[in-house]
Amino acid sequence: MFEGAEFYFNVDHGYLEGLVRGCKASLLTQQDYINLVQCETLEDVKIHLQTTDYGNFLANQTNPLTVSKIDTEMRKKLCREFEYFRNHSLEPLSTFFTYMTCGYMIDNVILLMNGALQKKSVKEILVKCHPLGRFTEMEAVNIAETPSDLFNAVLVETPLAPFFQDCMSENTLDELNIELLRNKLYKSYLEAFYKFCKNHGDVTAEIMCPILEFEADRRAFIITLNSFGTELSKDDRETLYPTCGKLYPEGLRLLAQAEDFEQMKRVADHYGVYKPLFEAVGDGSGGKTLEDVFYEREVQMNVLAFNRQFHYGVFYAYTKLKEQEMRNIVWIAECISQRHRTKINSYIPIL
Amino acid sequence: MPIGDWATCEEASSRPQWRGPMAARDLRAQVDSLLLQLLRDLEELEAKRAALNARVEEGWLSLSKARYAMGAKSVGPLQYASRMEPQVCVYTSEAQDGLQKFWVMRASVQTPEEVGPREAALRRRKGHTRTPEPESSPAPRDPLNWFGILVPHSLRHAQTSFREGLQLAADMASLQIRIDWGRSQLRGLQEKLKQLEPESS
Numbered sequence: 001m002f003e004g005a006e007f008y009f010n011v012d013h014g015y016l017e018g019l020v021r022g023c024k025a026s027l028l029t030q031q032d033y034i035n036l037v038q039c040e041t042l043e044d045v046k047i048h049l050q051t052t053d054y055g056n057f058l059a060n061q062t063n064p065l066t067v068s069k070i071d072t073e074m075r076k077k078l079c080r081e082f083e084y085f086r087n088h089s090l091e092p093l094s095t096f097f098t099y100m101t102c103g104y105m106i107d108n109v110i111l112l113m114n115g116a117l118q119k120k121s122v123k124e125i126l127v128k129c130h131p132l133g134r135f136t137e138m139e140a141v142n143i144a145e146t147p148s149d150l151f152n153a154v155l156v157e158t159p160l161a162p163f164f165q166d167c168m169s170e171n172t173l174d175e176l177n178i179e180l181l182r183n184k185l186y187k188s189y190l191e192a193f194y195k196f197c198k199n200h201g202d203v204t205a206e207i208m209c210p211i212l213e214f215e216a217d218r219r220a221f222i223i224t225l226n227s228f229g230t231e232l233s234k235d236d237r238e239t240l241y242p243t244c245g246k247l248y249p250e251g252l253r254l255l256a257q258a259e260d261f262e263q264m265k266r267v268a269d270h271y272g273v274y275k276p277l278f279e280a281v282g283d284g285s286g287g288k289t290l291e292d293v294f295y296e297r298e299v300q301m302n303v304l305a306f307n308r309q310f311h312y313g314v315f316y317a318y319t320k321l322k323e324q325e326m327r328n329i330v331w332i333a334e335c336i337s338q339r340h341r342t343k344i345n346s347y348i349p350i351l
Numbered sequence: 352m353p354i355g356d357w358a359t360c361e362e363a364s365s366r367p368q369w370r371g372p373m374a375a376r377d378l379r380a381q382v383d384s385l386l387l388q389l390l391r392d393l394e395e396l397e398a399k400r401a402a403l404n405a406r407v408e409e410g411w412l413s414l415s416k417a418r419y420a421m422g423a424k425s426v427g428p429l430q431y432a433s434r435m436e437p438q439v440c441v442y443t444s445e446a447q448d449g450l451q452k453f454w455v456m457r458a459s460v461q462t463p464e465e466v467g468p469r470e471a472a473l474r475r476r477k478g479h480t481r482t483p484e485p486e487s488s489p490a491p492r493d494p495l496n497w498f499g500i501l502v503p504h505s506l507r508h509a510q511t512s513f514r515e516g517l518q519l520a521a522d523m524a525s526l527q528i529r530i531d532w533g534r535s536q537l538r539g540l541q542e543k544l545k546q547l548e549p550e551s552s
Contacts, residue, residue, distance in 0.1 A: 071423040107422070111429065118432040118497070128424050179500040226501035291420040291503065330423050334415040340408055 005202045009310035012090045017309070020318050023081060024306060026053035028325055029351050036332050037344050042067070045333055067333045072128075074326045078319070079131035085315060092200065096312045098159050099193045100319060104133025105160055106189065109141055109150075110182045113173055116142035135159075146170050147181055163188035166239070176231065183223060183240040190216055194244040200312075207305050207313035214301060216245030217274070218294045224255050224264055225290060246271060288346075296348050299324055303350065321350055375547045382540045389533040396526045399519050406516035413509035420503045430497045438491050439517060451528055455521040458491065 009017075028036075032052055039045045042065045046058045057073050058065065086097045108129040115125040122139055129138065137154050144150035150173075151164045167184045171177050190212060197208040220241040227237050238256035241247075247255065247267075254267045268274040277293050288296075302317035302324075328347035335344040418426045442454045495502055495510055 068423070068427065111424070114497075114499075115429060118430070120429065120432070125429060128427075128429055130424075175496045176500050182499075183501075222503075223501055226503055230500055232500060289416075289420075289503075289505070327419055327423075331415065331419055334418070335412075338408070338411050338415070340412050343412065 005204075005310040013093050013312075016085055016088060016093070017314060020085065020314050021306070024314075024318050024321070027321060027351055028052055028328075030349050033328065033332075033347060033349060036329065039332075039336055042070070042333060042337055045070070045329075045336065049329075067330055067337055070333055071326065071330050074329065075131055078322050078326070082132055082319065093312055093315075095196065096204075096315070099189075099196060100316060101132050102159055102163070102189050102193075103186070104130040105135055105158065106133070106163075106182065106185045108133040108135075108138060109155070109160070109185075110178060112138065112141040113144070113150075113178055114175075117173070117175065117178070144173070146172055147177075160185065160189075162192065179232075180236065180240070183219075186219070187240060187242040190219070190242045191244045203308055203311035204313060207308055207311050208316065211298075211301050211305070211313065211316070213245045214273075214297065216242035217247045217251075218298075220245065220247055220252060220255055221264065221268070221274075221290065222294070224258055225261065228260060246273065292346070292348075295324065295327075299348050299350055324348060325350060375544065378540060378544050378547065382537065382544060385533060385537050385540065389530060389537060392526055392530050392533065396523060396530065399523045399526065403516050403519040403523065406512045406519065410509045410512035410516065413505045413512060416505035417498075417503055417509065420505065421498070426498060426506070431494070435494075436491060438494065439514075441521060450532055451525070453521040453524045455517050 032048070035048050036045060039048060046065060049058070050056055054074070054077065057077050058070065061069050061073065082097075086094065089097055111129060112122070112125055115122070122142055126138060135158050137158060140154045141150070144154055147164070147167050147169055151161070151168060155161055155164065163185050165188060167181055167188075173181070194209065194212045194216070197205050197212065199205075223237060223240050234256050238252065241252045241255070243249070243252070251267055251271065254270075255264065258264045258267060265278045268278045277297060278290075280288060280293050281290050282288050298320065302320050305311075305313040305317035328350075331347055332344055335341055414426060437458055439455055440458045442456060443451050444454065446452050495506065498506060
C-alpha cells in the first residue's frame, strides 16, 4: 500500500475525520462526572445530562425513568451518529465500518438464540438488540436449531458469513454450545478485522493493530478467568482464544493450562505490557477487578489514537470511548437508584 | 386468708384450688424469663434483618457490576423465562411447643433432614404423593447458566449473596412467629399477675 496517507486521506475521508474529532470533544468531562455523582435521583441525572451534548434525549420518556431506558436512549444516539458517518463514507472506510458493526451483530445473534431457548417472543428481543448490529435477517435467527442451520438458512447473506468457518457443526444449540459459538465467531471476526487493518497498512495499521492485539489478549484472559469452575474443558477453552494478539502462540498455550488466577498472573508476567495491569488488580471485593483494569487500558489506547491524523482508528476509538462513557453513566445511575453510593466513583474518566 | 391465695370459682372452673403465696413469685419468675427470651429473640431478629439487608444490597450491586462487565442488556429480564421452576422451596413444620418453623430447602431434595413424625406432615403439605422413581424429573439447571457459561465472578458473587439471604429470610420468619407467641404469652402472664396481686400494679 502506498504510504503517505497525509497526501490523499482528506480527499475521501477528511470531512468525516473532522466530524468525529468534533464529536470526541463533546464527551463528558471530569466536571460533568462530578455533577452526576452528586445527583440524588435519576431525574437529577436527566437534568444534568441536558446541559451536556446529550441534550433532551430523554424528553420523550414516560415516567418512571429507569436505568434501562437511559441506556437504550444513549445507544440510539450513538447509533444515529454512527449511521451518519457510515452513510457518508467511501471505501475502504465503509468496509472498516462494516467490520466495526460485526461485533454487535454477533451479540444480537446470541441474544436472539438465547431468547429462543427461554421461549421469548422475537419482538420482545428485537427491541433490546443493539441498534449498531441490526441486519435484515434478524427476525429469522430464532428458528435455527444447529449452527449449520443458522449459517445456511439465515446468516449466509450477512457480513457474518465468513466467520462461520470453524463453527459449523450439527450440535443442537444449548447454553454451552451457544457460548462456544459466540466466542468462536468473535475470534474469527477479530482475526479478520486484524488482517484487514494490517493489509491496509499506513497509520491505520500502526494505530489499529495494537488496539486489536490488546482486544484479542484481553478476551483470552477474560475467557480463562471466567472458565474456572465451569464445565468448559481446557481444550475447548484453547479453541476460543483469538490468535492475533501478543500472547500467540506461547502465551495462549500456557494460558490454556492455567487453573487459577495465580497461574494466569504468572503467564501475564512474561509480557511487559500485561505485568503492570495484573499488578493493579486488587484482591477480593475491595479493589479493581481485572475487567476494570482492562477497560482503563482500553480507554488509554483509544485516547492516544486521537494524537495521530489521517487514519481510520479515530472512528473506532470514538465509538469505544462513547461506549465507555455509557458504561460510566449506567454505573452511576445504578448506584444512585440502588442508593448504594460507596462504589459510585468506580467509573473511568475519559477526558 | 388473702383473697389471692384462692383461685375463684370461675378460674378453677370446678372447685376452688389452694394457691400459696409462692404462686405470685413463680409467676413473676416466669414473666422475667419469658421477657429475657423475648429480648434475646428480638436482638437476634435485628441482627438477622441487618444481615439480610446487607446481602440483598450486595447482591444488587454485584448484578450492576456484572452488567458493567457484560453489557447492560445481558443481565436483565431478557435472559430468564417468564415461567420458571423454583429451585428452592419453603416448607413449614411444627415444633414441640406447637410453633411453626420455616425451612428453606432445594426443591429436588425429596426427603427433608427432619425424620420422625414430622415427615408425614411434610409429605401432606407437598400436595401430591411422591413416586418412588428417582429420575422423575431432570436435575434443575443452575440459573447462572441463563446468562451464559462464561459469566464474570460478580454474577457468581450475586448468586451467593442472594442464596444466603434466602436462608436468613426463613430464619427471620420463624423468629417472628416465636416473638409474636412470646408476646402473647407475656401478656397472658401479666394479666394473671395483675389478678393475683391487684394492689401491686
